[in-house]
Amino acid sequence: MGWIYTALRELVGLFVDDGSLAVTALIWLAICGLVLPPLGIADAWLGLALFAGLAIILAENALRAARRKRASR
């Protein structure tokens, strides 16, 4: 069974390196898909919101990783 666990871990590792980045991105995708459209946001603005949220999540996560790495040195 060990090889199945290893294969699964490799597969998940393709998409998830830092768990918080993946979870936050998925939450934002869910908000863009399920919460924002009923609020009456125009479809074109939805694209901008999708990109802006992802950009902020990526930059914040990288900055947090930089701070953590520096603090652990």
Next chain:
Amino acid sequence: MIDWVHAGPSVAAAFLASLVEFIEALTVVLAVGVVRGWRPALLGTAFGLAVLFLLVIVLGPALARIPLDVVQLAVGTLLLLFGLRWLRKAILRAAGIIALHDEEAAFAAETTLLRQAGGGGSEWDWVAIGAAFKIVMLEGIEVVFIVIAIGAAGGLLVPAGAGAIAALLVVVLLGIVLHRPLARIPENALKFAVGVLLCAFGAFWVGEGIGVAWPAADWSILALIAGFLAVALVSVLLCRGRARMLPAAQ
């Protein structure tokens, strides 16, 4: 008829992403060949490629039966997670927060492991065949996923596949000519570019899946590429500044 100008970003994304994966696979296959012999190295590679080919033959047609918006949303989400992971790591490497990937060091580590491993006395060197098979499968599955993710949602599987095959040919040719790991290729710059492309494609397909009306349709991918590139470059600068500003832990 494929519009190759329209398919350009897909071909470039698949080529660059596959190039990075094939370079990593080549390093291990070369190590197997140098230490344990070329027969098991090539056999393991051939087995790996055959299994990958079977996977594509089985999974490819199955994908065509799933409704397009479901494919766009599912593939886009996976592509986005994949791209964000690559881009985050490339940002941290470019900022000097984590070490750059070194093919020479990876080659040295792999050759040491292969020299220490036993089991080379019989006709079939299963340790060597297994090592080559495993790396070709691992990196190859990533390539297959990238090609499907970039190509399937937009009906551009052929151009994306052509980009991946071109990358394979380039790496195999360089491997045959140089007979050593491709250490001079700026791997992090490639990963940075690929991360940007994957994020842009992922965001675009997720948007299509949730009903975003992208201005200028597919051309919005270029705007998304520019947007993610700008965010990544600013993040590198901010991370460098942050690393300098904060006091180190004692």
